[in-house]
Amino acid sequence: MDKTAILQKFNEHSKNTLMDTLGIxxxxxxxxxxxxxxPVNARVHQPYGQLHGGATAALAESVGSAASNFFIDQKTQFINGIQLSINHIKSKREGMVFATARNIHKGKTTHLWEVRIxxxxxxxxSIAKMTNIVLNSSKK
Structure with missing residues (x-):
């Protein structure tokens, strides 16, 4: 599958979800x-007009979870996030943020990701560390 098709697939799966609501x-x-x-706008602000840490965490978890799909058999397995740790370094009021997930550990049952925002x-x-578990679809 080419890169454009992969991105299109991920974006299609995000429709009518939290990712769609947040504009991810x-x-x-x-x-x-x-x-x-x-996008950083009123939709993802906390009451003081800054990017909400929860929105940033949702972005990190979305990217980390989606990235694990590259390492599984999507017909027989699925991913659940089991741990997310995030540190917020700098505030932001408007513009755009970008989250990049890079794999630290790719095991048979767990994946560990670093997500830089x-x-x-x-x-x-912000910087996050996320652990995903690989489950069999029969347990879904």
Missing amino acids: EYIAVGSDFLTAQM VDEEDHLI
Whole structure:
């Protein structure tokens, strides 16, 4: 499957989900990464007009979960996130943030991802570590 088709598939699966609500769009994929973007606007602000940490965490988990799909048999397996740890480094009020997931560990039953969230100028906004578990579809 070519890169454009992969991104289109991920974006199609996001329709009518939290990713769609937050405006998350998958924009780049490579052999060792997946990147998505999310607009920073009132929809993802906390009451003080800054990017909500929960929205940032949702972006990180979305990208980390989607990326694990490259390493499983999607006909017989699926992914569940089991742990997310995130540190918020810098606030943001408007513009765009970009989350890139890179694999740290690819096991048979768990995957570990580092997800870096940066702004348009590549300033670090947040950094996350996410663990996914690989489950058999019969347990879905």
